[in-house]
Amino acid sequence: MDARTKFNVTVTGPAEGQPMLFAHGFGCDQNMWRHVAPAFADDFRVILFDLVGAGGSDLSAYDPVRHATLQGYADDVLEIIRELDLRDVVFVGHSVSAMIGALAEVAEPERFDKLVMVGPSPRYIDEAAYVGGFAEEDILDMLDSLESNYLGWSAAMAPAIMSNPDRPELGEELTESFCRMDPTVARQFARVTFLTDTRPELARVTTPTLVLQCSNDLIAPVAVGTYVRDTIPGSTMTMLEATGHCPQLSAPHETVAAMAGFVRGGPGE
Amino acid sequence: MTSESLAREAFLEALVYDDPVQLYERAPCGFLSTTPDGVIVKCNGTFRTWIGLEAGDIVGKLSFVDLLTPGGRIYHETHYAPSLKMHDSVREIALDLVRSDGRRLPVLVNATLDRDIDGRPRVIRIAVFDATERRRYERELLRAKEAAESSEERAHSLARTLQQTLIPPTPPTIPLLDVAAAYRPAGDGVEVGGDFYDVFPAGHEDWVVVIGDVCGKGVDAAVVTALVRHTVRALAVGHDEPSRILEGLNEVLLQHETDRFCTVALMRLRRDSDGWYAVLGTGGHPSPLLVRGDAAPEPCGGGGPLIGIFDHPSFAETTLRLLPGDLLLLYTDGVPEGRRDSDLYGDERLLATISRHRGSAADLVGGLVADVLDFQRQDPRDDIAVLAIGVPHA
Structure with missing residues (x-):
């Protein structure tokens, strides 16, 4: 199966534009970018996709072994990049996808021009002097919370996961499927997301990176954003007034403005 | 108001x-x-x-x-x-x-x-x-679902383990004889089937090749299948003739507290000057097929009484010589009786498939199993065992 189908890839903007690849975070799908991505579609080739198991991705592409680590998800990103033959990619990753982008960049840096990390965290669990914001039991508690919430609709969501071009209501359904994920995949993805430690990889990132940090983000506190900025060589951080973990939804204009200068600036080295 | x-x-x-x-x-x-x-x-x-x-x-x-x-x-x-x-x-x-x-x-x-x-x-x-x-209540339901899933997984793994005791993982290597075999369980493989095969040495120079099918499925059938497989091995120590082995097996099954019966094709092979000399006995089993040159596959033996039903059955024997280039195919009824809706796989398809895969024992087994599974859309309703032996050219 090709990557376009597997990951429900959608492409807008001029074909000759510099590619700008948006990756959504845990719990969401590409609809997450609906207020931000269009602002770049005049001059960039804007590419959106769903992580495997989320939104309109093909569930059969989920492989418990490959996707037991974030590297598996990073390999998915590289698969898209290779299939679409993208070069000089501006990669915009939200939440865990900021780390997925970092891993992809470390594997094939020559493909990337810039990284934008929205609310990144390389490690959610506190450890010695490092403050991630959570204790390990908080993460287990969250897995419990996931189970309770996926209980009611695990069967109901199946049709939205299978793509079916004969059904005109599909577009609507995909929006409805927002924040929905196959329960088994969601649980494993939650484990991988919240128990992985990507800190050692950050220092190996060589592509110019911008960290967008929200005020009062429970998931990725300011101290964590600062850690990411201090660890990725030559990266910069912009503080947003937006609160919460999803500025692209709560403050899309501010988010677009904070990215614009960086992504339209000259090419990275 | x-x-x-x-x-x-x-x-x-x-x-x-x-x-x-x-x-x-x-x-x-x-x-x-x-x-x-x-x-x-x-x-x-x-x-x-x-x-x-x-x-x-x-x-x-x-x-x-x-x-x-x-x-x-x-x-x-x-x-x-x-x-x-x-x-x-x-x-x-x-x-x-x-x-x-x-x-x-x-x-x-x-x-x-x-x-x-x-x-x-x-x-x-x-x-x-x-x-x-x-x-x-939801938590109880979740726990119950998890328990059900894990016991299903245990049942799967038990079935796999049990099945592996009935089928040798890989046939032995025999000088100057190619052996290939395959087994596919019915459906999703949760249930143990009754098909089995075995290849083992007997005496100094002889080899015994056996394939069979115990009626029914599940643990009860598996118990009988294990009994049959080991009884055949034991009887082959004291008896040369396949018909005597089948008689002994018949008696053991009659005396066993089961009303299950089986079909068996059993062959004793001995190396001779330029190939193998084979004595074949069958009890209620589909005829093995001899594939020689470009000729149509030729049935050898086959039929005979089912084993485990009659008091004094007699089993006929067929002798044949296997020459370089010859292939002999043994299979269980899961092959010709494979079904797609109301369509049977049947002997005609079986013969046509054989003629496309007469290159080697492995080619024949692989090609036939793939074709039968394709015919049944990868969801066979009965288990399938296929075994082929071939005499390589010198």
Whole structure:
């Protein structure tokens, strides 16, 4: 199966534009970018996709072994990049996808021009002097919370996961499927997301990176954003007034403005 | 209108025009209003009682997420909040509230996001329902589902283990004889089938090749299959003739407390000058097929009484010589009786498939199994065992 189908890839903007690849975070799908991505579609080739198991991705592409680590998800990103033959990619990753982008960049840096990390965290669990914001039991508690919430609709969501071009209501359904994920995949993805430690990889990132940090983000506190900025060589951080973990939804204009200068600036080295 | 009915009407009217403040404060669910970023600006008495805090401790001071467990906060920030911004409402979100004394209250939450005329978020209204009992029940259901899944997994692995004891993982290597075999269980492989095969040495120079099918499926059939396989091995020590081995097997099955029977094709092979000399005996089993040169496959032996039913059956023997280039195919009835809807795989397809795969024993076994499975859309209703031997060219 090709990557376009597997990951429900959608492409807008001029074909000759510099590619700008948006990756959504845990719990969401590409609809997450609906207020931000269009602002770049005049001059960039804007590419959106769903992580495997989320939104309109093909569930059969989920492989418990490959996707037991974030590297598996990073390999998915590289698969898209290779299939679409993208070069000089501006990669915009939200939440865990900021780390997925970092891993992809470390594997094939020559493909990337810039990284934008929205609310990144390389490690959610506190450890010695490092403050991630959570204790390990908080993460287990969250897995419990996931189970309770996926209980009611695990069967109901199946049709939205299978793509079916004969059904005109599909577009609507995909929006409805927002924040929905196959329960088994969601649980494993939650484990991988919240128990992985990507800190050692950050220092190996060589592509110019911008960290967008929200005020009062429970998931990725300011101290964590600062850690990411201090660890990725030559990266910069912009503080947003937006609160919460999803500025692209709560403050899309501010988010677009904070990215614009960086992504339209000259090419990275 | 009587005075009594007038009084009742007045009473009902008074109920309808209940004091709106009481209606809000004492509603049988918690009500909250928050700013778009979550700070609680108003909440009702029911909610304050559940939480165990006064209005002064809550309003303007706490956000809704502050009242959740840490895990619930993650869920709130990654699912609930984005979904609310996207759809302007969320329904039936399961969360735990943390009361002032630290105890948890499992709740279900519905929320709506109100926007001003310019579409800017104005206020979030949240209704909270006590779901203590429901959540307990859900947890029981979840545990039961997990238990069911793990016992299904155990059953699968038991079936696999059991099946492996009936089928040698790889046939032995025999000088100057190619052996290939394959086994595919019926359906999803949860149930152990009754098909088996075995290849083992007998005496100094001889080899015994056996294939069979015990009627039925499941553990009971597997027990009999194991008995049959080991009985054949034991009998082959003392008896050279396949017919005598089948007779002995018949007696063992009759004496065993089972009414299961089986079909068997059994062959004793001895190396001779330029190939192999074979004596074949069958009890109720499909005829093995000899594939020689470009000629049509030729049935050898076959038929005979089922084993484990009759008191004094007699089994015929067929002798044949296998020459370089020859292939001999043995199979169970899962092959010709493979079904697609009302269509049988049948002998004609079997012969056609053989003629396309006469290159080697491995080619024949691989090609035939693949074709039978394709015919049944990869979902065979009976198990399939296929074994081929071939004499390589010198």
